[in-house]
Amino acid sequence: MKALITAAAVAALGAGVAHAQADFPTGPVTLIVPYGTGGSTDMTARPLAIELEEIWGQPVVIQNRPGAGSMIGTTEMTQAAPDGHTLLINTAAITTAPAIQADLQFDPVDDVTPISLLITSPYVLTGGSNVNADDLAGLLEESQERTIFMSTAGPGSSGHFMSELVISASGLNADIVHFGGGGEAYTNMMGGHADTYISTTASVMPYVNDGRIKALAVLAPERFELLPDVPSSGEAGVTGVDIEGWVAVFGPGGMDEELANRINADLAQAMASERMQEQLEQNYAVAGNLTPAEFREIYLRDMQIWQNLADERGIGQ
Amino acid sequence: MDLLANFALGLETAITPTNLFYCFAGVFLGTFVGVIPGIGPLAAISMLFPITFYLDPTAALIMLAGIYYGTTYGGSTASILLNMPGATSAAVTCLDGYPMAQKGRAGIALFMTTIASFTGGSIGIIMLSLFSPLIAEYALTFGPAEYFALMVLGLVAASTITNSTPSKGLAMVVLGMLIATVGIDSQSGAARFTFGSMSLMEGFGISAMAMGLFGIGEILSSVGAKRDGKIDKSSARLRNMIPSRDDWARSWRPGLRGSAIGSFFGALPGTGPSIASFMAYAFEKRISATPERFGNGAIEGVVAPESANNAADQTAFIPTLTLGIPGSATMALMLGALMVHGIQPGPTLISQQPSLFWGLVMSFWIGNLLLLVLNLPLIGLWVRLLMVPYHYLYPAILVFVCIGAYSVRSNPADVVMVLGFGVLGYVMRLADLPAAPLLLGFVLGPLVESQFRRAMVLAQGDFTVVMTRPIAGTVLALTALLLFWTLASTYLRYRRRTKTTLSAQG
Numbered sequence: 001m002k003a004l005i006t007a008a009a010v011a012a013l014g015a016g017v018a019h020a021q022a023d024f025p026t027g028p029v030t031l032i033v034p035y036g037t038g039g040s041t042d043m044t045a046r047p048l049a050i051e052l053e054e055i056w057g058q059p060v061v062i063q064n065r066p067g068a069g070s071m072i073g074t075t076e077m078t079q080a081a082p083d084g085h086t087l088l089i090n091t092a093a094i095t096t097a098p099a100i101q102a103d104l105q106f107d108p109v110d111d112v113t114p115i116s117l118l119i120t121s122p123y124v125l126t127g128g129s130n131v132n133a134d135d136l137a138g139l140l141e142e143s144q145e146r147t148i149f150m151s152t153a154g155p156g157s158s159g160h161f162m163s164e165l166v167i168s169a170s171g172l173n174a175d176i177v178h179f180g181g182g183g184e185a186y187t188n189m190m191g192g193h194a195d196t197y198i199s200t201t202a203s204v205m206p207y208v209n210d211g212r213i214k215a216l217a218v219l220a221p222e223r224f225e226l227l228p229d230v231p232s233s234g235e236a237g238v239t240g241v242d243i244e245g246w247v248a249v250f251g252p253g254g255m256d257e258e259l260a261n262r263i264n265a266d267l268a269q270a271m272a273s274e275r276m277q278e279q280l281e282q283n284y285a286v287a288g289n290l291t292p293a294e295f296r297e298i299y300l301r302d303m304q305i306w307q308n309l310a311d312e313r314g315i316g317q
Numbered sequence: 318m319d320l321l322a323n324f325a326l327g328l329e330t331a332i333t334p335t336n337l338f339y340c341f342a343g344v345f346l347g348t349f350v351g352v353i354p355g356i357g358p359l360a361a362i363s364m365l366f367p368i369t370f371y372l373d374p375t376a377a378l379i380m381l382a383g384i385y386y387g388t389t390y391g392g393s394t395a396s397i398l399l400n401m402p403g404a405t406s407a408a409v410t411c412l413d414g415y416p417m418a419q420k421g422r423a424g425i426a427l428f429m430t431t432i433a434s435f436t437g438g439s440i441g442i443i444m445l446s447l448f449s450p451l452i453a454e455y456a457l458t459f460g461p462a463e464y465f466a467l468m469v470l471g472l473v474a475a476s477t478i479t480n481s482t483p484s485k486g487l488a489m490v491v492l493g494m495l496i497a498t499v500g501i502d503s504q505s506g507a508a509r510f511t512f513g514s515m516s517l518m519e520g521f522g523i524s525a526m527a528m529g530l531f532g533i534g535e536i537l538s539s540v541g542a543k544r545d546g547k548i549d550k551s552s553a554r555l556r557n558m559i560p561s562r563d564d565w566a567r568s569w570r571p572g573l574r575g576s577a578i579g580s581f582f583g584a585l586p587g588t589g590p591s592i593a594s595f596m597a598y599a600f601e602k603r604i605s606a607t608p609e610r611f612g613n614g615a616i617e618g619v620v621a622p623e624s625a626n627n628a629a630d631q632t633a634f635i636p637t638l639t640l641g642i643p644g645s646a647t648m649a650l651m652l653g654a655l656m657v658h659g660i661q662p663g664p665t666l667i668s669q670q671p672s673l674f675w676g677l678v679m680s681f682w683i684g685n686l687l688l689l690v691l692n693l694p695l696i697g698l699w700v701r702l703l704m705v706p707y708h709y710l711y712p713a714i715l716v717f718v719c720i721g722a723y724s725v726r727s728n729p730a731d732v733v734m735v736l737g738f739g740v741l742g743y744v745m746r747l748a749d750l751p752a753a754p755l756l757l758g759f760v761l762g763p764l765v766e767s768q769f770r771r772a773m774v775l776a777q778g779d780f781t782v783v784m785t786r787p788i789a790g791t792v793l794a795l796t797a798l799l800l801f802w803t804l805a806s807t808y809l810r811y812r813r814r815t816k817t818t819l820s821a822q823g
Contacts, residue, residue, distance in 0.1 A: 036363070036646065036649075036726075037363040037366045037367075037650060037653070038363070038366055038649055038650040038652070038653030038654070039649070039653070042653070043653060043656060043657060046367060046370060046657075047370070050370075062367075063727070064363070064727060065726075065727055065728075066726055067515065067516065067518065067519050067726055067728060068515040068516075068518040068519065069518075071515060072515055072516070072728065075515070100506060103513050103515075105515070147777065149774070149775055154501075154503070154506070155501070155502070155503075155504065155505060155506025156501075156506045160506075175774055175777070176774075177504075177771050177774040177775055178503060178504050178506075178771070179771065180503065180587070180767065183586060183642040183643055183644075183649075184586065184587060184642075186640075186642055187456070187457055187586055187636070187640065187642055188460060188461070190457050190640070191457035191458055191459070191460055193460030193461065193775060194775065206641055206661040206663055207641065207663070209661075209663075210641070210663040210664055210665060212640075212663070212664070278659070282659050315506070316506050316507075
């Protein structure tokens with residue numbers, strides 16, 4: 001019976017393809033935020049929704065579905081019809097979760113349609129008050145004499161994966177200590193209890209600008225255009241850590257390509273608005289500008305990298 | 318002089334009609350949200366958060382903050398009248414507040430909690446305005462080892478929080494700690510006792526537990542119980558709301574001590590009003606010359622936690638505003654309200670946004686005054702609430718509790734959890750097992766465990782680190798002393814009693 005309904009839905013969709021351009025959206029669009037109200041993803045989603053309402057002429061409803069490292073909201077999205085009226089905004093957590101959560105209730109390849117890479121920003125390795133080094137090369141030297149304690153926002157967080165990646169790529173002599181969220185990691189770093197923390201520019205720069213913690217390296221081959229004074233990991237001779245942090249929009253699996261392209265274009269238009277540009281600037285981030293097909297490649301590639309790293313470093317086992 | 322200028326600047330900001338309006342709206346809403354069992358500040362602030370996009374940041378923050386500390390004012394009302402905490406931080410107020418109400422002293426209990434809340438709030442604000450940077454700096458010296466020591470002290474101090482036999486209290490603390498192990502392990506990331514359920518990955522929610530154990534438990538145990546008309550209308554009269562000289566004499570010291578304890582725990586990121594109220598209660602009972610009065614309607618047992626949780630509410634803004642680091646989910650929303658407008662909290666906030674910071678601080682004063690003025694006349698109204706027949710009142714509360722449980726994460730599983738805790742609470746009542754130690758074990762257990770394991774990672778497995786670090790060592794020494802004192806005094810009392818019985822026999 002369920003298969004029959006699905007088949008009918010697919011047929012109906014097929015018939016609608018030709019009109020996809022004109023027909024979308026036919027009603028309110030739900031944007032699922034798999035994190036709590038007021039979190040960084042929520043703060044991107046809300047102004048975005050305001051812009052999209054203007055473009056689409058339909059209400060865009062934010063639904064916060066936090067829990068299980070964003071997987072509760074993500075699962076809910078995958079169960080919706082791929083008609084574009086249910087979308088998900090998520091971070092790279094959607095690519096790390098499959099590597100560590102054995103009991104996912106969806107297939108991250110087939111049940112998810114990557115639509116648009118909204119925002120990208122590099123990860124930054126930061127050091128706290130106990131760190132003498134000013135860059136990654138210095139930190140590597142410092143780690144010859146003592147163990148470096150890399151703090152994370154919790155096991156399986158993006159900062160955890162990035163820290164493992166740095167250890168794996170650079171041979172840094174480090175132990176990982178998990179805190180209950182980024183805030184706790186920052187206070188422990190400021191207090192000199194832990195040494196480093198890795199997160200995206202939007203998260204770390206306010207504290208760096210305050211002078212409370214220092215940016216040791218942008219994890220990229222080259223320096224980041226918006227932070228010309230921060231050395232890159234490439235300068236320290238460390239390669240293979242150049243994964244970017246991002247915020248992106250997804251739809252349920254099997255979404256019609258034309259519809260995905262259409263939503264991608266509308267999202268690009270929203271991102272070009274003054275409101276969103278201002279936010280990008282505040283967050284030291286840049287807009288994505290990829291087609292759904294290009295973004296899908298990054299999505300699959302990142303997922304593979306995390307899976308390999310999880311296997312290699314024994315994360316989540 | 319500088320401070321006066323800052324106060325003047327803040328007052329100028331806070332007293333504009335718009336900000337005054339949002340302050341009033343916030344505390345008014347907060348009081349009601351607080352009174353209703355089930356709907357807590359996090360749910361209320363989450364629901365109102367989106368409108369901050371359309372407000373001036375100062376107005377938005379003033380309103381959200383008003384809801385936050387307003388809830389704590391109202392939270393004790395249901396604790397006292399119905400034995401159901403309106404907010405988690407008011408759970409401990411049930412212990413003596415409800416017995417007071419049963420003795421016809423509901424009006425006095427409500428009056429004193431309002432005064433205690435105001436005192437606590439005021440002292441918290443003084444701390445916030447005078448010592449913010451200093452306190453924030455001091456809080457940074459607390460690493461995992463220090464938190465661990467502090468939480469152990471909390472567990473020991475609070476093990477005798479209720480009057481039931483120590484073995485029952487201890488068993489409940491341990492049960493609470495065990496229930497708290499459900500969820501993702503803090504260091505390995507392994508799912509513990511989740512049985513493959515995604516809803517259990519985050520563990521059980523503190524508010525679901527508090528509402529279930531106290532609220533639903535109370536409702537379930539009232540089924541079939543005859544309602545003895547204890548509430549006479551006279552307790553709503555103003556004359557019967559005014560505390561006696563004895564009440565004042567007993568209250569002022571616990572109020573000040575509670576405020577101090579609350580200010581301390583509020584300023585530490587990661588602890589907050591709930592832990593502060595438990596600690597203040599445990600401390601008062603511990604130093605009281607008549608600890609047996611606690612649990613039977615001792616006014617100190619109401620004043621201490623209520624001044625503590627309000628003080629903690631105010632000092633919780635210290636790490637949020639001066640370090641840019643929220644100590645709780647509610648504080649993260651406050652931070653969000655600022656960041657929406659491109660304002661980054663941090664050490665530079667006070668110098669760069671003086672009108673916002675001082676405006677907020679002054680709005681706290683105004684808000685606390687408004688709450689005082691708002692709450693005192695409402696006492697009569699709340700007491701009358703008890704005259705509503707239970708068959709109308711309880712179903713309504715049940716609905717609110719379910720809505721409140723759902724609204725925290727929009728997860729239907731949370732409603733099932735709150736009902737499950739309700740059944741547990743009912744069974745515990747039948748077995749005469751105290752609920753407060755269970756809640757405390759649940760709150761402190763995960764902190765003890767995760768902070769200890771963090772301390773062990775950072776010390777590379779060296780157990781002595783929790784004793785050799787100065788703050789942690791001092792706190793643990795205090796804990797040992799407290800434990801020794803408890804055991805010694807119990808032994809002495811036991812010996813004295815056997816002696817008297819013996820001499821009576823002889």
